Amino acid sequence: MIHRARILAYSGTFIALIAAGSWISIPLPPVPLTLQTLFVLLAGIVMKRYAVIPVGLYVLLGAANLPIFHNGTAGLGVLLGPTGGFLIGFIPAALVAGIAYEHESPASRITGLIAACAIYLLAGAVWLSYSASIPLLQAVLLGVAPFIIGDAVKAAAAYAIGKRVA
Secondary structure, rough: OOOHHHHHHHHHHHHHHHHHHHHOEEEEOOOOOOOOHHHHHHHHHHHHHHHHHHHHHHHHHHHOOOOOOOHHHHOOHHOOOOOOOHHHHHEEEEEEEEHOOOOOOOOHHHHHHHHHHHHHHHHHHHHHHHOOOOOOOHHHHHHHHHHHHHHHHHHHHHHHHHHHHO
């Protein structure tokens, strides 16, 4: 079990890292490719199930107008826009990755990282479809397909880093 002081320290660190990751991006319309997801996965690896704390606070702080979303955007409008589903999907994704990392098995950990990526991509596609009033298949083509390779690389990087830190 993680001590409270570590939870606080890690939470602050991961909120900052996820926010910094939002500035490192490749602008793809309608959803940019950022490094946020790498840090969401790493939060799960390091903090286990407690990763929902910094990830949830990141989303909450951004919704409360702290400019920490992609390129300094903030507010409920961002969550209601085309990227909102991805941001909300980070929360259960962090939980799934964290629970997977509570197991020692590499297969469980890899499966957890893949499932975490699938969760935020699915949440993003569903919300993109709804918010942009486009068919779900089109939302998947716009909001999931371009990110699969990048997310696979980020999940592999997170797994490699996790071998050193977890």
